Each structure stands twice: as structure tokens, then as C-alpha cells.
Amino acid sequence: MNIENTKAQMRKGVLEYCILSILNGEDKYASEILESLKDAKLLVVEGTIYPLLTRLKNAGLLAYRWEESSSGPPRKYYALTETGKLFLKELDTTWNALKNAVQLVTK
Amino acid sequence: MNKTLTINLANSIFNIDENAYQALQRYLEAVKKYLTGTQGNEEILADVEARISELFSEKLTTEKQVIILQDVEQIIQVMGQPEDYSIDEDIFDETPKSNTKTSTRVKKLYRDGDQKLMGGVCSGIGHYLSIDPLWIRLLFIVFLFGGGFSVITYIILWAIVPEASTTAQKLDMQGEAANLSNIEKKIKEGFDSVADTVKNADYKGVENAVKDGGNSFVKALGDFIGVIFSTIGKIISTVFNLFGKFIGLLLILIGSATLLGLFFGLFTVGILDLSNLSGVQFFPLVNASELPIWLLSILLFLAIGIPFYGLLYIGLTVITKNLKKMGNITKVSLFSIWFVSVGCLIFYGIKQANSFSVRGNQIEQISLIDGNSTGIQVPDTLYLKAKSSEHFEYLNHNYFDGITMSYDTNGNEVLYSKRVSVNIKNTVDNSVSIKTYKSANGYSYEEAKNRASALLYNVEQIGKTIYFDDYFTSAPHQKMRNQKIEMSLIIPNGTVVKIDPSMSEMMGWENKNDQDMYRKDLHNETWRMGNNGVLECMTCNSSMD
Numbered sequence: 001m002n003i004e005n006t007k008a009q010m011r012k013g014v015l016e017y018c019i020l021s022i023l024n025g026e027d028k029y030a031s032e033i034l035e036s037l038k039d040a041k042l043l044v045v046e047g048t049i050y051p052l053l054t055r056l057k058n059a060g061l062l063a064y065r066w067e068e069s070s071s072g073p074p075r076k077y078y079a080l081t082e083t084g085k086l087f088l089k090e091l092d093t094t095w096n097a098l099k100n101a102v103q104l105v106t107k
Numbered sequence: 108m109n110k111t112l113t114i115n116l117a118n119s120i121f122n123i124d125e126n127a128y129q130a131l132q133r134y135l136e137a138v139k140k141y142l143t144g145t146q147g148n149e150e151i152l153a154d155v156e157a158r159i160s161e162l163f164s165e166k167l168t169t170e171k172q173v174i175i176l177q178d179v180e181q182i183i184q185v186m187g188q189p190e191d192y193s194i195d196e197d198i199f200d201e202t203p204k205s206n207t208k209t210s211t212r213v214k215k216l217y218r219d220g221d222q223k224l225m226g227g228v229c230s231g232i233g234h235y236l237s238i239d240p241l242w243i244r245l246l247f248i249v250f251l252f253g254g255g256f257s258v259i260t261y262i263i264l265w266a267i268v269p270e271a272s273t274t275a276q277k278l279d280m281q282g283e284a285a286n287l288s289n290i291e292k293k294i295k296e297g298f299d300s301v302a303d304t305v306k307n308a309d310y311k312g313v314e315n316a317v318k319d320g321g322n323s324f325v326k327a328l329g330d331f332i333g334v335i336f337s338t339i340g341k342i343i344s345t346v347f348n349l350f351g352k353f354i355g356l357l358l359i360l361i362g363s364a365t366l367l368g369l370f371f372g373l374f375t376v377g378i379l380d381l382s383n384l385s386g387v388q389f390f391p392l393v394n395a396s397e398l399p400i401w402l403l404s405i406l407l408f409l410a411i412g413i414p415f416y417g418l419l420y421i422g423l424t425v426i427t428k429n430l431k432k433m434g435n436i437t438k439v440s441l442f443s444i445w446f447v448s449v450g451c452l453i454f455y456g457i458k459q460a461n462s463f464s465v466r467g468n469q470i471e472q473i474s475l476i477d478g479n480s481t482g483i484q485v486p487d488t489l490y491l492k493a494k495s496s497e498h499f500e501y502l503n504h505n506y507f508d509g510i511t512m513s514y515d516t517n518g519n520e521v522l523y524s525k526r527v528s529v530n531i532k533n534t535v536d537n538s539v540s541i542k543t544y545k546s547a548n549g550y551s552y553e554e555a556k557n558r559a560s561a562l563l564y565n566v567e568q569i570g571k572t573i574y575f576d577d578y579f580t581s582a583p584h585q586k587m588r589n590q591k592i593e594m595s596l597i598i599p600n601g602t603v604v605k606i607d608p609s610m611s612e613m614m615g616w617e618n619k620n621d622q623d624m625y626r627k628d629l630h631n632e633t634w635r636m637g638n639n640g641v642l643e644c645m646t647c648n649s650s651m652d
Contacts, residue, residue: 030154031161045187047138050154054147072164073118076154 011042015052017095018042020061020080020088029067029075053078061087111173117153117160121167123174130179131159134186141189151192159186216427217271217280218264226265234280259367260359267423355425362419369412373404403455409448413441463588467555468546475568476539489539489602490572491529493609494565499523499578510587515580522581526591527564528615529575531604533640534597541566541573542595548588558585564592577613600638603645606630622647 015037022028022036030053037043056062061084066074080088110125123131138155142148159182166178216235218227229247233240250257271280420433476486498516513523534540545562549555564579579592593615598604606614606629614626620634620642634642 030158034158045191046158046185047155047187047189047191050151050158051142051145051192053154054151058147072161073157076157 008044011044012048014095015042015048016056017088017091019049019052019056020084020091023062023078023080024085024088027077027079029077031075033078056084060084116163117157119160119164121160121163121174122172123179124176127174127176127179130176130183134179134183134189137189138192141192155186215280216268218268219280220270226261227270228261228264228268231268231271231280232264259370260363263363263419263423268427351425355422358418358422359426360422362415362417362422365415366412366419369408369415373408406448406451406455409444410452413445413448416441462550463548464550465552465555466546466548466589467552467557467559468544469556469560471543471545472540473543473566474538474540475573486571487601487603488571488605489598490605490607491596491610492572492574492607493577493613494567494574495577495609508587508589510590512583520583522583522585522587522590523578524580524590525578525612527575527577527579527594527613528592529594529596529610529613530615530617531634531636531642532595532597532617533600533636533638535600537599539599539602540597542597544593544595545590546593547585547590555588558588558590561585562590562592566594575610575613577609598636600636602636604634604636604642606634618642620644 018037018040019033022033028036030049033053034043034046034049037049038046043049053062057064057078060081062078063081064076064078067077069075111122112125112128114121114123114128135152135156139148139152142151145151162182162185163174163178166174217231219230219234219240220227222230222240224230224244229243230240232243236243247257247261250260499513502513509526510522510524513521515521543564543566545559545564547555547558547562549558558581562579562581565576567574573596575594579590581590608630611627611630614629616626618626618629619640620629621637622632622644624632624644629642632647633645635645637643
């Protein structure tokens with residue numbers, strides 16, 4: 001078993017949850033989302049996020065609007081939809097349960 | 108000095124070096140190819156371009172107006188390889204993604220639903236081998252006449268090989284073939300990069316005057332050698348790949364041919380119960396248990412067929428790589444079925460052997476002429492003749508260990524055998540008698556003895572002639588269990604015996620004679636029973652001694 005592979009799988013598993021959490025209460029555009037994820041060392045390369053964003057959008061969890069930018073072309077701002085908010089709430093519960101379980105087991 | 112292009116990336120204008128542009132274009136192409144088939148791929152690609160455009164803007168300052176190759180390389184590192192763009196289905200895929208930087212697709216075997224006549228197997232193979240499916244179809248048809256081999260192969264491939272449904276799978280199916288022109292292309296790519304390095308070396312050489320010129324040349328040479336080695340490596344791996352495929356093909360051939368042979372050999376005979384075929388008709392006679400022939404056929408098919416199915420499967424995995432994986436449940440149940448059938452066969456075999464384990468016999472004695480009690484003169488010359496059944500002789504028989512299944516005059520099944528032998532022995536009494544030893548095998552002595560006594564046999568005396576039947580019969584339910592009849596004709600010393608030629612096959616091994624003559628030749632001479640039980644030749648030429 002490849003350790004890098006396992007790490008990547010772990011990260012990828014929680015990535016969707018983290019993206020939704022980042023957008024909770026604040027609309028952001030792709031680069032800002034990337035910034036937060038990279039700060040948290042959740043993302044190694046940026047390419048991973050674009051298919052994810054599109055998938056979340058297609059699933060109706062996210063919506064986006066175009067906004068003019070002072071520097072450069074217009075930006076795509078992502079926001080949680082109502083479905084997205086409910087989805088996130090449920091993931092919150094699951095994550096907390098999971099976190100406790102993992103802590104309990106690895107203690 | 109480098110040539111610069113102007114590009115429009117996500118509605119922003121950039122000046123970019125030609126080689127940087129090529130690198131960027133290759134990267135975007137690779138990502139695009141990788142995302143083919145993913146939902147919303149164009150949107151993703153637009154987002155990626157927008158991000159790259161943003162990153163480009165960050166790289167540019169008033170002093171630096173042009174995007175160079177290094178910038179593009181850095182951005183590719185930030186964005187990740189094309190494989191990193193996959194997030195959906197393969198998250199928990201155990202097999203690590205290969206980190207090749209090139210975007211060449213590995214060709215996979217799929218069924219082509221767009222060009223199909225039946226299941227799209229032939230056109231799929233055609234894509235895989237980069238030849239017109241017509242040839243594959245022709246091959247299948249040719250094999251069709253060569254014993255129907257292709258039918259099974261086709262059905263198995265139809266069942267196992269998935270159909271290309273998504274665009275990505277269709278591209279995989281057509282892929283890039285490992286043919287000569289591609290190898291050539293790879294080599295050419297290698298040379299191009301060498302040429303680039305040489306160019307760069309020249310450029311640096313001017314900058315750093317004489318100092319580094321030599322080193323740059325050495326570096327270029329090193330790169331060149333590296334390219335040659337990697338090319339050779341690629342060719343070798345291609346050859347090995349082909350060799351592996353050949354082995355795989357061989358396994359498929361062996362596996363499917365055996366399965367086909369078993370199928371026709373056992374299933375047709377067993378299921379259709381073609382028991383009037385010669386060979387098969389012995390089965391119920393030999394069979395010890397109540398196991399019906401179709402069940403035995405299925406057991407044999409499973410016990411032999413499953414391992415060969417395994418071979419076939421291994422061959423297919425070597426050839427196709429993207430085979431539907433055999434689930435653990437399937438594996439375990441196949442193994443259990445195999446194990447059980449082998450177990451049943453062993454049990455059956457033991458039972459079969461057991462039914463021959465004990466030999467039993469039945470001895471009957473008939474007095475033909477008793478000179479002591481009846482006062483009738485025992486004739487000084489006896490004639491021995493064999494009597495065969497006109498009815499049974501007329502029928503054709505395939506003997507199995509000397510016994511066969513036949514039909515009596517009423518058309519009922521009957522066991523029929525010619526395992527009858529006659530030995531001539533002496534007695535001091537003035538009487539002629541016959542001892543009949545009937546014997547057979549069975550589970551127990553009792554069973555064997557009963558089977559032996561059930562043998563029907565006739566011997567008859569008319570005047571001076573004794574007629575021996577050259578056959579015996581028994582009921583078919585008695586089965587073939589090594590039944591045999593041996594007779595002793597017991598005659599007083601001094602009796603003369605004339606053996607008819609019809610007896611030659613029946614004469615036993617225990618007929619002692621003073622000429623050491625072979626038992627089948629005894630009928631050529633006239634014999635007299637000596638006092639020591641040895642037949643003395645009366646007509647032999649004494650000069651022979």
C-alpha cells in the first residue's frame with residue numbers, strides 16, 4: 001500500500017465537506033477557496049478543486065454569479081444554496097461523530 | 108532572442124514565449140483529454156484557464172512582460188498533473204495512478220456498441236489491434252467451421268468485456284496503438300528535446316563566454332544518451348508487453364478449447380443420455396452407485412472445467428487489463444464448487460473400487476455318466492464340442508472386459524459374456540462329471556456369491572458328445588463385476604478325448620499335456636487321460652520327441 005495514496009484518499013474524502021464549510025456564511029471565488037484550503041494544507045495541487053466545484057454546482061449544492069473585479073476579468077463567486085446548507089449541516093453532524101470515533105479509537 | 112506569441116487566456120491578453128506556449132498547450136490538452144467524459148468538463152476547463160490566467164498576471168511585472176517556459180512549469184506544479192483532476196469515482200481505487208507526464212492513453216479492450224453486428228466484440232478487438240474489424244469477423248467465421256470454437260470464445264468475451272459507453276471509454280478503446288509510427292513519434296519527441304537542449308546550451312555558451320561551453324556540450328551529450336536509453340527501454344517494454352499478450356492468448360486458447368471439449372464430450376453424452384452409443388452403454392453396467400450418468404458428467408465437467416476456466420480468466424486478464432473483476436464471492440464459490448465436485452468424484456471412485464473388493468464363487472457339480480451306480484459303461488472315447496448361440500452370435504458386440512450388454516430373443520436387455528473356460532482333469536472313479544466354478548466380485552462375499560450363482564449357463568451330454576455353451580448370460584441389474592465361469596471336465600483315467608475345433612477358444616490354461624502344446628492347439632490331436640492327470644498324445648508323431 002502506498003502511503004501517499006492513502007493520504008491523498010483521506011484528504012479527498014473530506015475535501016467536499018471543507019469546501020462547503022468555507023463557503024458557509026461567505027461567498028468566495030475559486031482563488032479564495034484555494035487560499036483557505038492551501039493554508040490548511042488540505043490541497044497539494046490546485047487542479048483538484050475545479051472538478052469538485054463543478055460537481056457540487058451540478059448537484060445543486062452550490063451556485064455562482066459573475067462579479068466585476070478591479071484587477072482583471074470578472075470572477076466567479078460561489079455561494080451555498082439552501083440544499084447546500086442542509087447538506088452541510090448533515091455533514092457537520094457526521095464529521096463530529098466521525099471525529100469523536102477516530103479520537104476514541106486512536107487514543 | 109525568442110519568438111513571442113500573443114494569446115488570449117480567459118479574456119486576458121498575454122505575451123508568451125513560443126516554447127512556453129507549447130508547454131501550456133500540451134498541458135491544457137492533457138487536462139482536457141483527461142476530463143473527457145466527466146460531467147461539465149468544458150466548464151471545468153474554463154475555470155482552470157481562468158485560474159492560470161490569474162497566476163500569469165501575478166508573474167508579470169513592469170520589468171517582466173513575457174511569460175517564459177519556467178513560469179508555465181511552475182504553474183503546472185501548482186495546478187497539478189492531469190491525474191490530479193480526477194476526484195470522482197476513483198477516490199478509493201487501490202491501484203495508484205501512474206505519474207506519467209505524457210498524456211498518452213493506454214489502450215483498453217472494450218466492446219464497440221457503435222459498430223456492432225452482434226455484441227461489438229469483433230469491432231472492439233479490431234480497435235484494440237488497430238485493424239479493420241472485418242478481419243476479426245472473418246477469423247471468427249473461419250474458426251466457426253473449425254469446431255465451433257469461436258462461438259464459445261465470442262460468448263465469453265461478450266459476457267466479460269465491458270461495452271464502451273462513455274466518451275472516455277470510447278477514447279480508451281481507440282487509444283494510441285503501440286505501433287511503429289508511435290514509437291517513431293516518441294523517438295522524434297526525444298530528439299526534439301535534445302535539439303532544444305543544444306540550442307539552450309549555445310545561448311548560455313555565448314553568455315558565459317568560453318568557461319561553461321564545454322560543460323554545456325557534455326550536458327547535451329548526456330541528455331542525448333539518456334534519450335537513446337529511454338527509447339531502447341520503451342522498445343524493450345513494448346516487446347515484453349507483446350510477449351505477455353502472446354502467453355495470455357495461449358492461455359485463452361487452452362482454456363476455451365478444453366472447456367469446449369468438455370462441454371461437448373460430457374454434456375451432450377450426459378444430459379442427452381446417448382446411452383445407445385457404443386462405450387456409453389457400458390456405463391450403467393460398470394457404475395456401482397446409483398449416480399446417474401448426467402450427474403457424473405456435470406461433476407466431471409466442474410472438477411476439470413473450473414481449473415481451466417481459471418486459466419482462461421488469467422489469460423483474459425493479461426490481454427485486456429480492464430476486465431470485470433471477479434468478485435471474492437465468485438472466487439470462493441467457484442472454488443467451493445470445484446472442491447465439492449472433486450470430493451464427490453473421489454467418494455464415487457472409492458465406492459466404485461469398493462464394489463469390486465471381494466470375490467465370491469459358487470461351485471456346482473453335475474454327474475453326467477456314473478458308471479459306478481448306473482452300471483452303464485463309460486464310453487472309451489468322448490467328444491467335446493462348443494455350442495454357441497445363433498441369436499447372440501448374430502448381434503454385434505463391443506466387449507468391455509469380456510462382458511457386454513445385449514438383447515435376448517424377446518428384446519430384453521441381458522448381460523452376455525464369453526468368459527468361459529474348460530479344463531480336463533482325471534479321476535480314479537468310473538464316472539464322468541463336470542464341476543462348474545462360477546465367480547464374481549462384489550462389496551461383500553455374500554453379494555459376490557449371489558451374483559456368481561445368478562449366472563445362467565448350460566452344458567449338455569448327448570451320447571458320447573458333451574456340448575459346452577461358449578457363453579453365459581445374467582440379468583443386467585447384476586452389472587459387470589468380473590463374472591467368469593471355469594469348468595472342470597472330470598474323466599476316468601484312460602479315457603480318450605477328441606476336442607472339436609470349436610472348443611479351441613474355450614480350452615483353459617490348466618490342461619496339462621505331454622507335448623507342451625498350446626491350449627488352443629489341443630484340438631488338432633487325439634488325447635488319452637494318463638494316470639497322473641496329464642493328457643497323452645495318441646496321434647503325435649513320435650519322432651517329434
